[in-house]
Amino acid sequence: MHPMLNIAVRAARNAGNIIARACEQLDLVVAEQKGANDLVTNIDKEAEQAIIATIQKSYPDHCFVGEEFGVITGENSDYQWIIDPLDGTTNFIKGIPHFAVSIALKVKGKLDQAVIYDPIRGELFTASKGAGAQLNGYRIRSSKAKELKGTxxxxxxxxxxxxxxxxxxxxxxxxxxxxxxxxxxxxxxxxxxxxxxxxxxxxxxxxxxxxxxxxxxxxxxxxxxxxxxxxxxxxxxxxxxxxxxxxxxxxxxxxxxxxxxxxxxxx
CATH class of the missing domain: 3.40.190.80 (D-Maltodextrin-Binding Protein; domain 2)
Structure with missing residues (x-):
């Protein structure tokens, strides 16, 4: 596994642990409206902080773009992490077990590493540029459908x-x-x-x-x-x-x- 992907996986799992624990006590989750039909919780913010802190331990000079905290500039602007700490917040708030942590890395403006982690199912989707995509370490390929009919x-x-x-x-x-x-x-x-x-x-x-x-x-x-x-x-x-x-x-x-x-x- 690419070293930066390894760090992204660690960050995603750390955030996923926070989210999974919160699922057991949803009555303690604090939700607020941040825009029209757009909710955010204290868990979104805590998970994003955990992701950034995990990545900064290894790459303190990298930049970040996060859904909740906006842009965090770093000395090395060639590396930009793009973070959604909890994609599917409404599902999470309602106790519907379908949401994920999403982390991507751009190097000089090009996508280079990616992680999507479903903490409920324990499914980890990963990709490194030019090295294919995996689910829990096994190679995945898209559907071979050749027409819209039956899809x-x-x-x-x-x-x-x-x-x-x-x-x-x-x-x-x-x-x-x-x-x-x-x-x-x-x-x-x-x-x-x-x-x-x-x-x-x-x-x-x-x-x-x-x-x-x-x-x-x-x-x-x-x-x-x-x-x-x-x-x-x-x-x-x-x-x-x-x-x-x-x-x-x-x-x-x-x-x-x-x-x-x-x-x-x-x-």
Missing amino acids: VLATGFPFKQKHQMDAYMNIFQALFVHTADIRRAGSAALDLAYVAAGRHDGFWEMGLKPWDIAAGQLICQEAGVLVTDFAGGNNYENSGNIVAGSARVVKEMLKEMRPHLNDALTR
Whole structure:
């Protein structure tokens, strides 16, 4: 395992331990509204602090971008860690056991290492640039689906962009009639990890943030998944609109989505 990936795994497990312990006493979790339809808990913040502290022990001069604490600058700006300490906070608050820790590392602006850790199932998805993707140390590959028919897709509702609900529902309907089924589980990081592992044949969501996407993007790409924005380009990190799956599935998804996109969704 790459030394920096090893540290990321250690950080993810430390955060996962905090989250798992908190699951046993959810009545003590303090939740607050940080934005429209956006919750944060004391556990999100504690887990993010644990991640940063673990990484800083080995790399004190690195930079960080975290969902809860924003940007932490370091002397060595070539290394930037992108952290979502608890992706699926609403699930966590409600006691729904589907959420994850997500950590990615960019080196000189390029994704290099990635970890997504599900502390409830004990599933650790990892990837190093050019070295493939793993689940608990075993190589994973994406679905071999060659068409949209018969697929199981994953998605997330635009709960932070409800003004896009009409466009979203039109896209949902256009895709749903061609698939076996569609899942909405509440964690974009795990959705992407599941596409990488072949559990889902494809995924789309709008309005995501860099920390929602970064680790899952690299894990997907290292597992043979095509990742694009809604226009078939590479602007998903900025737009937050992402599609992932095999090349043929993504091609068909984009074809079905295109008639229902507005200008805001194709930027």
